Amino acid sequence: MHSQASEHSRFATRWTYGVLAIFTLMGLGFGSWLSRIPAVRDHLGASTLEMSVFGFVLATGSVLGLVLAGHTVSWLGPRRTLAIGVVVQLFAMPTATVFFWMGMVPPAVACLAIFGFVFGTSDVAMNVSGASAEQALGKPRMPLLHAGFSLGSVAATGIGALAEAGGIAVPVHLGIMYALITIGVFTALRFVPHGQATHAGAGADAGTAAGADAGAGSGSTPAVPTPPVKTRSPWRDPRVLAVGVIVMSMSLAEGTASDWLPLAFADGRGATNQYATLMLTVFFVSMTATRFAGSWLLHRFGRVPVLRVSAVLVLCGVAIVILVAAPWASVLGVVLWGMGASLGFPVGISAAADNPATATRDVAAVAAIAYTALLLGPMLIGFLGEYFGLLSAFWPLVAFAALAFVLARSAKEPAPPAQPAA
Structure with a gap:
């Protein structure tokens, strides 16, 4: 065994x-x-x-x-x-x-x-x-x-x-x-x-019986295959849509920074092109480093606390970038923004895949929402920036971060299956 x-x-x-x-x-x-x-x-x-x-x-x-x-x-x-x-x-x-x-x-x-x-x-x-x-x-x-x-x-x-x-x-x-x-x-x-x-089926799919035996826990009860699920649309599932909104909010924060952060510093703060580009590098480094630490953070604290802290970091980071002109504050704001935007997408994908029977379509729906925000959302931010200035156009990101904070509980890990009585 x-x-x-x-x-x-x-x-x-x-x-x-x-x-x-x-x-x-x-x-x-x-x-x-x-x-x-x-x-x-x-x-x-x-x-x-x-x-x-x-x-x-x-x-x-x-x-x-x-x-x-x-x-x-x-x-x-x-x-x-x-x-x-x-x-x-x-x-x-x-x-x-x-x-x-x-x-x-x-x-x-x-x-x-x-x-x-x-x-x-x-x-x-x-x-x-x-x-x-x-x-x-x-x-x-x-x-x-x-x-x-x-x-x-x-x-x-x-x-x-x-x-x-x-x-x-x-x-x-x-x-x-x-x-x-x-x-x-x-x-x-x-x-x-x-x-x-997944789970027990992984080992069996590899051509061994290890997965099936491992999925049976102590060996007292054989693994039961997942019953077929009636065809249903993930677009009518409230949990999938709530997770999609969380991922959309964080993806919008990521895409907006990628597309507009250097220009916002150059135009809104009078920064040089080199300094503005450096700020984008700081954003990407902070985001990538946080993703490397993400597995440990999720294992230690769970999805809901991680998502809520991420939302708060985005909210604070964006607000600092908009409101405080000091160079040290800009660096701090960009670091917080990058850290906060880093984990929303991967955590949302994990949450969408909680039910193996519907994981493919649920993940596809959440990914479609996320990438639509990532690819098309920054265009709307740019439209707002044309009229109000790019820094002021970042305020919707704060509202979406607050919405992600409220909806974070939707991504909670599923309860472990009940153990049969001895």
Whole structure:
């Protein structure tokens, strides 16, 4: 029995690290595109409006993929969805840059839309698999997985800067990167089980009986399969919607900082471009560091306290950035803002996956809400900034953080199953 439990633990650990590698590689891929956007703009001689249209098309494709991902991932399973997704990305993104380099903008934009759709679908698949691995392991690991995505994105910007300095054309750079990413993802998928293996089923899916025996506790009662759940829409589930609002609030705080923080300091505080960019770096570092500590924090305190403290940190950080002009206060505000925005998304995904029978569609719904806020919400903040100034336009983030604080209890961990009487 002990050896079977050990085998189950080793399987769950390998699964977790496999998904961590996929998160990191997906971040590397998306960050590679972001790092070469200025080069694409220069090659095309495109205006800011034209580049915004390209970004909007990619974002729209992503949101559409997220909305339909519940059906797609339920049909194909997370592993097969990721395998197909990374192959389509391998062709869509490099092909888009080749079309851009040939001056063929319409087919390039179509490839961006395809990439966005597949990327959004793959994002849900890796989050579903990550949440299942977390449950099989019995320890919170979603913050670590999202930290991997952040690290991949940061690494991609460094590689992109080197490619720019070396004069490497964007199609060549992205072609090499996505070929390596595809190889890496297929290697990592060897550790990801087919289907939705969670808890006891994980070990059995790996081809051993360890998971089933481990799920039986002391061995007195065999594991009972989860009964089929009637078809229902997560969009009518109050808990899923409440978790979605929590994640939306934190994603809006993250996306707004990414898009507008440097410009807000430059325009609203008269800061230099170097100082404004440094503030964004401080934000990303504080967010990534907190995600690395997130698993320990969740294990020690639980979801609800972590989410409530995160909401308070966002509220205080944003308010300090808006109200206090002193440089030390700006740094403090940005650090608090980054720490607070870091854990809402991963904790919300874990909460959405609490019920294995409905996890795929619940995660897809929460992810769709989150990414819509992340991709489109900052545009609304920018619209407000046009009329009231960017710093004043940050006030809605405070209101959404307060709303996340109120709704945090919706993400509470499920009660452990009752033990049968002796």
